[in-house]
Amino acid sequence: MGKGRLEAFSDGVIAIIITIMVLEIKVPHGLDLAALHPLIPVFLSYVLSFIYIGIYWNNHHHLLQAVRQVNGRILWANLHLLFWLSLIPFVTGWMGENHFAAMPVALYGTVLLLNAIAYFILTRVLISYHGRDSTLAIAVGEDLKGKISVVFYAVAIPLAFVNSWFACAFYVLVAIIWLIPDRRIEKTLTS
Amino acid sequence: MGKGRLEAFSDGVIAIIITIMVLEIKVPHGLDLAALHPLIPVFLSYVLSFIYIGIYWNNHHHLLQAVRQVNGRILWANLHLLFWLSLIPFVTGWMGENHFAAMPVALYGTVLLLNAIAYFILTRVLISYHGRDSTLAIAVGEDLKGKISVVFYAVAIPLAFVNSWFACAFYVLVAIIWLIPDRRIEKTLTS
Amino acid sequence: MGKGRLEAFSDGVIAIIITIMVLEIKVPHGLDLAALHPLIPVFLSYVLSFIYIGIYWNNHHHLLQAVRQVNGRILWANLHLLFWLSLIPFVTGWMGENHFAAMPVALYGTVLLLNAIAYFILTRVLISYHGRDSTLAIAVGEDLKGKISVVFYAVAIPLAFVNSWFACAFYVLVAIIWLIPDRRIEKTLTS
Amino acid sequence: MGKGRLEAFSDGVIAIIITIMVLEIKVPHGLDLAALHPLIPVFLSYVLSFIYIGIYWNNHHHLLQAVRQVNGRILWANLHLLFWLSLIPFVTGWMGENHFAAMPVALYGTVLLLNAIAYFILTRVLISYHGRDSTLAIAVGEDLKGKISVVFYAVAIPLAFVNSWFACAFYVLVAIIWLIPDRRIEKTLTS
Numbered sequence: 214m215g216k217g218r219l220e221a222f223s224d225g226v227i228a229i230i231i232t233i234m235v236l237e238i239k240v241p242h243g244l245d246l247a248a249l250h251p252l253i254p255v256f257l258s259y260v261l262s263f264i265y266i267g268i269y270w271n272n273h274h275h276l277l278q279a280v281r282q283v284n285g286r287i288l289w290a291n292l293h294l295l296f297w298l299s300l301i302p303f304v305t306g307w308m309g310e311n312h313f314a315a316m317p318v319a320l321y322g323t324v325l326l327l328n329a330i331a332y333f334i335l336t337r338v339l340i341s342y343h344g345r346d347s348t349l350a351i352a353v354g355e356d357l358k359g360k361i362s363v364v365f366y367a368v369a370i371p372l373a374f375v376n377s378w379f380a381c382a383f384y385v386l387v388a389i390i391w392l393i394p395d396r397r398i399e400k401t402l403t404s
Numbered sequence: 405m406g407k408g409r410l411e412a413f414s415d416g417v418i419a420i421i422i423t424i425m426v427l428e429i430k431v432p433h434g435l436d437l438a439a440l441h442p443l444i445p446v447f448l449s450y451v452l453s454f455i456y457i458g459i460y461w462n463n464h465h466h467l468l469q470a471v472r473q474v475n476g477r478i479l480w481a482n483l484h485l486l487f488w489l490s491l492i493p494f495v496t497g498w499m500g501e502n503h504f505a506a507m508p509v510a511l512y513g514t515v516l517l518l519n520a521i522a523y524f525i526l527t528r529v530l531i532s533y534h535g536r537d538s539t540l541a542i543a544v545g546e547d548l549k550g551k552i553s554v555v556f557y558a559v560a561i562p563l564a565f566v567n568s569w570f571a572c573a574f575y576v577l578v579a580i581i582w583l584i585p586d587r588r589i590e591k592t593l594t595s
Numbered sequence: 596m597g598k599g600r601l602e603a604f605s606d607g608v609i610a611i612i613i614t615i616m617v618l619e620i621k622v623p624h625g626l627d628l629a630a631l632h633p634l635i636p637v638f639l640s641y642v643l644s645f646i647y648i649g650i651y652w653n654n655h656h657h658l659l660q661a662v663r664q665v666n667g668r669i670l671w672a673n674l675h676l677l678f679w680l681s682l683i684p685f686v687t688g689w690m691g692e693n694h695f696a697a698m699p700v701a702l703y704g705t706v707l708l709l710n711a712i713a714y715f716i717l718t719r720v721l722i723s724y725h726g727r728d729s730t731l732a733i734a735v736g737e738d739l740k741g742k743i744s745v746v747f748y749a750v751a752i753p754l755a756f757v758n759s760w761f762a763c764a765f766y767v768l769v770a771i772i773w774l775i776p777d778r779r780i781e782k783t784l785t786s
Numbered sequence: 787m788g789k790g791r792l793e794a795f796s797d798g799v800i801a802i803i804i805t806i807m808v809l810e811i812k813v814p815h816g817l818d819l820a821a822l823h824p825l826i827p828v829f830l831s832y833v834l835s836f837i838y839i840g841i842y843w844n845n846h847h848h849l850l851q852a853v854r855q856v857n858g859r860i861l862w863a864n865l866h867l868l869f870w871l872s873l874i875p876f877v878t879g880w881m882g883e884n885h886f887a888a889m890p891v892a893l894y895g896t897v898l899l900l901n902a903i904a905y906f907i908l909t910r911v912l913i914s915y916h917g918r919d920s921t922l923a924i925a926v927g928e929d930l931k932g933k934i935s936v937v938f939y940a941v942a943i944p945l946a947f948v949n950s951w952f953a954c955a956f957y958v959l960v961a962i963i964w965l966i967p968d969r970r971i972e973k974t975l976t977s
Contacts, residue, residue, distance in 0.1 A: 218411060218465050220791060225419030225607075228798030233427065235872045236806065240879035244887040263872070267865040271858070274791050285462070285585060292458040299426045299454070306431035314435040394858060409602055409656050416610030416798075424618065476653070476776060483649040490617050490645070497622035505626040600793060600847050607801030615809065667844070667967060674840040681808045681836070688813035696817040 216283050219291060223273060226295045230302060231266045234259055237306040255309035258321075261384060262305040265325065268391045269298060272332070279349035280339060290338040294331040300324050318380050319373035325384065326366040333359060362387045407474050410482060414464060417486045421493060422457045425450055428497040446500035449512075452575060453496040456516065459582045460489060463523070470540035471530060481529040485522040491515050509571050510564035516575065517557040524550060553578045598665050601673060605655060608677045612684060613648045616641055619688040637691035640703075643766060644687040647707065650773045651680060654714070661731040662721060672720040676713040682706050700762050701755035707766065708748040715741060744769045789856050792864060796846060799868045803875060804839045807832055810879040828882035831894075834957060835878040838898065841964045842871060845905070852922035853912060863911040867904040873897050891953050892946035898957065899939040906932060935960045 238255050241248040273294075280287075304324045308317040336353050343349045369383035429446050432439040464485075471478075495515045499508040527544050534540045560574035620637050623630040655676075662669075686706045690699040718735050725731045751765035811828050814821040846867075853860075877897045881890040909926050916922045942956035 215469075218415060218468075221412060221794060222415045222419055222461060224791060224795045225416055225798055226423055228795055229420055229423040229802055231868075232799055232802040232806065232872055233423065235876060236427075236809075237431065238876050240810065240876065240883055242883075244884040245889050249893075260869075263865075263869055267862070270795060270865075271861055274795075274861070277791075278788075288462055288465070289458070289583070292454075292461075295422075296451075296454055299423055303426060303429050303431065310431055310433075311435040316436050320440075392862070406660075409606060409659075412603060413606045413610055413652060413656075416607055417614055420611055420614040424614065427618075428622065479653055479656070480649070480774070483645075483652075486613075487642075487645055490614055494617060494620050494622065501622055501624075502626040507627050511631075597851075600797060600850075603794060604797045604801055604843060604847075607798055608805055611802055611805040615805065618809075619813065670844055670847070671840070671965070674836075674843075677804075678833075678836055681805055685808060685811050685813065692813055692815075693817040698818050702822075 216277060216280050219283050219288065220277055223277075223291060223295065224270075227266060227270045227273070227298065230298055231263060231270075234262055234266075234302040234305055237302065237309065254312045255306070258305045258309035258313075261381075261388065262301050264388050264392070266298065266301060268388065269294075269328065269332070272391075276336065276339070276349075276353070279343075279347070279352045281343060281349075284342060286338050287335075287342060290331075290335040294328065294335050297324060297328040297331045301328070313377050313381060315374045315377050318377040319370050322366050322370040322373065322380060322384065325387075326363065326370065329359065329362050329366060333363075358390055361390060407468060407471050410474050410479065411468055414468075414482060414486065415461075418457060418461045418464070418489065421489055422454060422461075425453055425457075425493045425496055428493065428500065445503045446497070449496045449500035449504075452572075452579065453492050455579050455583070457489065457492060459579065460485075460519065460523070463582075467527065467530070467540075467544070470534075470538070470543045472534060472538075472540075475533060477529050478526075478533060481522075481526040485519065485526050488515060488519040488522045492519070504568050504572060506565045506568050509568040510561050513557050513561040513564065513571060513575065516578075517554065517561065520550065520553050520557060524554075549581055552581060598659060598662050601665050601670065602659055605659075605673060605677065606652075609648060609652045609655070609680065612680055613645060613652075616644055616648075616684045616687055619684065619691065636694045637688070640687045640691035640695075643763075643770065644683050646770050646774070648680065648683060650770065651676075651710065651714070654773075658718065658721070658731075658735070661725075661729070661734045663725065663731075666724060668720050669717075669724060672713075672717040676710065676717050679706060679710040679713045683710070695759050695763060697756045697759050700759040701752050704748050704752040704755060704762060704766065707769075708745065708752065711741065711744050711748065715745075740772055743772060789850060789853050792856050792861065793850055796850075796864060796868065797843075800839060800843045800846070800871065803871055804836060804843075807835055807839075807875040807878055810875065810882065827885045828879070831878045831882035831886075834954075834961065835874050837961050837965070839871065839874060841961065842867075842901065842905070845964075849909065849912070849922075849926070852916075852920070852925045854916065854920075854922075857915060859911050860908075860915060863904075863908040867901065867908050870897060870901040870904045874901070886950050886954060888947045888950045891950040892943050895939050895943040895946060895953060895957065898960075899936065899943065902932065902935050902939060906936075931963055934963060 238252055238259060241252065301324060304317065304321040308314075308321045311317045333356075336356070336359075340347070340350045340353060365383045365387050369380040372383065373380035429443055429450060432443065492515060495508065495512045499505075499512045502508045524547075527547065527550075531538070531541045531544060556574045556578050560571040563574070564571035620634055620641060623634065683706060686699065686703040690696075690703045693699045715738075718738065718741075722729070722732045722735060747765045747769050751762040754765070755762035811825055811832060814825065874897060877890065877894045881887075881894045884890045906929075909929065909932075913920070913923045913926060938956045938960050942953040945956065946953035
């Protein structure tokens, strides 16, 4: 079974998720800059989620390139990832509209954590199908970034109830780790 | 006539259907967990419909792989299926917001039934075009799962007025039947 | 310049148009059948527009198959068609929510007429690029259905102010003409 | 790394952006022409933004055709462009609903300016990857239109506070410059 439609369907779903988030930034009624003021937290949470979904699309793109074929289990592991990605617009909206209050920030981190787990499951299902010696298994490698992300989310979620900005700082940090090209981050961490 | 654009268009429509359902989970105004409480039935109905649309996409993917060419009748049989799929977000929202009341649950089942019929029509139109001896006809086979689904929906719809949770249990059961790989379910049913 | 992305982009836009129309069928608050009663005209106008957009996608699919290459003018003629198609959800919602009142029905027909004109322009631009002797020019042919459609819309629009149901009957008639395979309709009309 | 999925994902996002803008044209409650009257500025801003996004899709289409391969930096430069494009529906809605008041018109121009900068960055990243002698670098060339656009936006944004219609005239002018085929505009400007 080819991977073409899996890629096309995932692209479609991710494109819609990244775009409908902007619908949460409701057009205000006032016509001066002050009318935009309450939208600042909504906008900031939009920027963060846009980057996160961009990272997932990027990683998904790289991961699928090493894939040769797909089976039923892979299709479902992929749909499972798309399910958790589809909840990002909701938690983004809730976090933004409540000005980064503790509970919404913790839930945002929980959904990020569940996405990270879903992505991990997808890589495992793909590797078990392609073999431990496949290009895919080598490309995924140790997945240091993935492991760091999970640890950071696990720290950030309870931290949200102490200070929600600290939790947000962790989310931003994870995004930065993924944005830095692989070689540099690995060099930094192994040195 | 090639099948490429039929697949691309179907992928696009199904990707949008599966994603816009999440817009029914409206961002609440409160900022504690209690604010999320009324969203639980909406979320549960979202999960069920996400799995159903995932199953349809999966089956559509498999079905179209055996297809060689398409004609006007096939394009319309496919659009007919997409029409009923497009009503799933509406019935999902109605069922979720009314906490699985009898009438919304019955209508949900009715739309699932109409989807099953539309899918059946699509397979018939495809087989009549490719021939009874085609790989496609063999791949579709007896379509035991399809027949069981129709029977279960037909039982569940009137049952919703007795106890709507029993009806929902049938919908979940049908989803499970489709999620179990074909070989195991067939073995179980023929033994 | 290849036609691949033109098809992909058009498929994407048409898939979104056909799907977001369903968002006009707002989830009602009541939980019995009576709650669905006011949605009947909205649903009927959705069905009609779904069929119309299906027809346009079908025709677009056929038209583009005979196309070899595209240029800037073709890209814009195509975007012009997509623009008028994108207004169908709006006029569908207005017509449905106002129970097929005169003005919304007339505007619906006007948008259909503008779509027909935009489609006609697209075929002309394509033929002028591919040549009068091209497969494309032969495939488009006399475009009898297109001409009848324009006449029927032109009759239906003023008729909406006399009796809006008569106008709707014309819109349904045009849809039926397009749904009947070409050979039969041509035979009927030339006999 | 191939460019296929980059194109597919961009097509998806741009298709959604161009289509969800129409959701800003809310279905009115009245059933006569007067009910449509307040929608005229919303409609006009929709037309302008539709043309702008059409121009971006067109240019993106042309740009990517000369591209051979993509890397991580290109993927992010492309996502950066899609981010600013995704804000066009918001500023379009704000400008339309406030009848082209000064601040919304200035913000609209600012988002257009940021889109122009994001597009410029994308072309630079692509050229630095493909080389200064590549077909891509030659195809992009002097980018006279791009430079004029930035100057016109920079003039229009402060002008919006003097007279917002003058600013809009500049936005329309930039759109016209892009719609005129390259040869004619270059001839005009160099003569």
